Amino acid sequence: MNDNLVNHRQRTQESHFSTEKDVVILHLFVRDLEDPETKARIMNGLSDELRTMYIKFKWSAAGSLLICIDVHLKLNIIYHKENKLNLHTQLCQSHTKLDFILHLKQAQFFETDENIEKEVGEIVNRMLKRSNGKEEHGGISASLVQLGSETTEEINGTVSLRSEINLKTSSNAILYISDCIVIEHQLVFTDRKNKQLIICSSNGGCIRNIPLSWSPWYITNINSDTVAVSYPVPNKIQIISLSTGTVTCTFEIIGCRGISYNCNELYISVALKGIQVFDLSGNVLRTIPSPSDNIYRITINEDRLFCVDLHKFIVYCCDINGGKVIWKFANEKYKTVLGATTDDQGNVYMTRLGLNNVVMITPDGKHEKELLTASHGLHYPHGIYFDKTNKCLLLADEKDGKAFLFNA
Numbered sequence: 001m002n003d004n005l006v007n008h009r010q011r012t013q014e015s016h017f018s019t020e021k022d023v024v025i026l027h028l029f030v031r032d033l034e035d036p037e038t039k040a041r042i043m044n045g046l047s048d049e050l051r052t053m054y055i056k057f058k059w060s061a062a063g064s065l066l067i068c069i070d071v072h073l074k075l076n077i078i079y080h081k082e083n084k085l086n087l088h089t090q091l092c093q094s095h096t097k098l099d100f101i102l103h104l105k106q107a108q109f110f111e112t113d114e115n116i117e118k119e120v121g122e123i124v125n126r127m128l129k130r131s132n133g134k135e136e137h138g139g140i141s142a143s144l145v146q147l148g149s150e151t152t153e154e155i156n157g158t159v160s161l162r163s164e165i166n167l168k169t170s171s172n173a174i175l176y177i178s179d180c181i182v183i184e185h186q187l188v189f190t191d192r193k194n195k196q197l198i199i200c201s202s203n204g205g206c207i208r209n210i211p212l213s214w215s216p217w218y219i220t221n222i223n224s225d226t227v228a229v230s231y232p233v234p235n236k237i238q239i240i241s242l243s244t245g246t247v248t249c250t251f252e253i254i255g256c257r258g259i260s261y262n263c264n265e266l267y268i269s270v271a272l273k274g275i276q277v278f279d280l281s282g283n284v285l286r287t288i289p290s291p292s293d294n295i296y297r298i299t300i301n302e303d304r305l306f307c308v309d310l311h312k313f314i315v316y317c318c319d320i321n322g323g324k325v326i327w328k329f330a331n332e333k334y335k336t337v338l339g340a341t342t343d344d345q346g347n348v349y350m351t352r353l354g355l356n357n358v359v360m361i362t363p364d365g366k367h368e369k370e371l372l373t374a375s376h377g378l379h380y381p382h383g384i385y386f387d388k389t390n391k392c393l394l395l396a397d398e399k400d401g402k403a404f405l406f407n408a
Contacts, residue, residue: 155349157360157371159393159406164377165204167191168401177396178404179339180383184223186242186402189215189383189396190229197229199242202392202405210245212238218297220261222280228266230259237268239280251282257307258297262320267305269295275305275323289323291316300343308350311339315348317365327365334359334368339384341393343408347394351381356383358395377404 034261065099167175167189176193182202189198192215200207201239222239226248229238235256239249256273265285274290294311307316313336315329329348330335336353343349346363349371356374358381361367372378372395383396385406396403 012304041203054216067093067286079227097147147186157369157408159371159408161376162392162405162407163203165200165403165405166401167198167200167207167396169207173401175399175401177383177398177401178217179219179385180225180394180396181219181221182387182390182392182394183227183242184224185390187394187405188219188221188227188242190219192216193244197227197240197242204403210242218257218259220259222261228259228261228280230256230268232257237266237278237282242404249281251278253278253282257295260300261299262300267298267300269298269307275307288318288320289319291323291325291328297338297340299341301344301346304346306340306342306348308337308340310337315350315365329361329365329368331368338382341384341386343386343393344388349386350386351384351395356380358393372406377402 002304015327048123070171072290127304130316132280146295165187167177174193175191175198177189177198178192179190181188185202187200187202189199191209194209195215197210197212197216198207199210199220212229214231214234214236215230217232220228223227225243227242227243229240230236232255235252237251237253237259238247240247253270253276254266255273256269259269259271260267264280266280267276267288268276269290270276272293273287275288275295277285277288279285288305291307292309292314295307295316296310297308299306302318305318305320305323305325307312307318309316313330313334315337317326317328318324319326334350334352336355337350338353339351341349348361348363348365350359350361351357352359356378357370358372358378360369372381378395378397378398379402381395382398384396385394386392387394391408393406393408394403395406
C-alpha cells in the first residue's frame with residue numbers, strides 16, 4: 001500500500017497535481033454463509049447493474065465467499081508539511097441501482113484493513129439481501145490489494161473446491177504427506193511416515209495403499225499406470241506400477257532429491273552434481289547445471305525447468321536444455337517455499353513451510369498472488385500438483401491427512 005501511494009504521488013507530481021481516474025481493488029472474504037455457491041451465482045448477476053464497478057466471485061466453498069470489487073475513483077492528493085500523503089476519494093458516475101456501494105468518501109477507509117472491514121460490512125449485508133439471502137454474514141475480512149491506473153493488469157487465477165479428501169483410514173492414524181500427483185482420475189500421495197503410497201479416486205473413495213521398502217519423498221507420473229518415486233534415504237529411485245503395486249525397476253543415485261518426468265526421461269536433482277537426466281533404466285544421459293546446491297524439488301513445463309531452493313527459499317525458472325536461469329523469484333514475504341508445480345499457462349504454484357497458503361507466480365516471474373489461504377481449510381500444505389489434463393490443482397496437508405482438489 002505504501003509503495004503504491006508513493007508511486008501514485010510521483011505520477012501526480014509529474015502531471016502537476018492533475019486529477020486522474022484510478023482503480024482500487026478490494027477483496028472481501030465473507031464467512032459463514034448458507035449455500036454460498038447459489039449466492040455466488042445470484043449475486044454475480046448484479047454485475048450488469050454496476051456501471052462503474054465490476055464484481056467477481058473468486059470462489060465459494062465451505063460456507064464462505066470471496067468477492068473481488070474494482071472501485072473506480074477520482075483521487076485528490078493533498079500534501080502537508082510532514083510530507084505525508086492524505087488520500088481523499090470520490091467515486092465517479094455514481095448513478096447506479098446500488099448506490100450504497102459508492103459511499104466511500106473518507107480517507108480513513110483505506111488506512112487499515114479493520115476500517116475496510118467495518119465499512120464494507122453493511123455493503124455486504126445489502127448485497128446478500130439483494131441476492132434473496134436472509135441471513136447476515138458471520139464475519140468479514142477485507143484488504144486493499146491494489147492501487148494503480150486502470151491499465152494495471154490484474155493477475156488472473158481463480159479456483160473452486162471440487163472435493164476434500166480424508167486420507168486417514170482410522171482416526172488415530174499418523175501420516176506425513178510430502179508429495180502428490182494426479183494420474184487419470186487417481187490421486188497418489190507419498191506417505192513418508194508409513195513408507196507407502198496412498199491412492200484414491202478424485203472424489204476421495206476407494207482408498208488403497210502400496211507398501212514400500214523406504215520412506216518416499218518425491219513422486220512423478222510416467223504414464224497412466226506408472227510412477228517414479230525418489231527416496232533420498234537410502235539414495236534410491238523406483239519405477240512402480242500402480243495397478244499391481246509391483247516395483248519394475250530400482251536403481252541407486254547418491255544424493256537424489258526431487259524428480260520429474262518429461263519425454264521418456266527422468267530429471268532428478270542430485271546433490272553436488274546438478275540436475276541429472278536418466279533413461280527409465282537408470283542410465284545417465286546428460287547433466288544440467290543447477291542454479292543452486294540446495295535444489296530439492298523440481299518440475300517441468302515444456303522447455304522450462306523450475307527448481308526450488310529449500311534453504312534460500314528461491315524459485316528458479318531455467319532453460320531445460322542448458323540450465324540457464326531465465327528468472328528467479330525471491331521475496332521476503334514469501335520465504336519458506338516447500339513445493340511447486342506449474343499449469344499449462346506457465347504459472348507457478350507454491351506451498352510454504354509452516355504457512356497455510358498457496359502463492360501463484362506469473363510465467364515471467366514478476367508478479368505473485370496469494371491464491372489459497374487457511375480459509376480454504378489448508379493446514380500446513382506440503383504436496384502440490386497441477387493436473388493439466390483435467391485443469392485441477394491437488395493439495396495435500398502434511399500431517400492431518402487432508403487433501404483438497406480444486407477446479408482451476
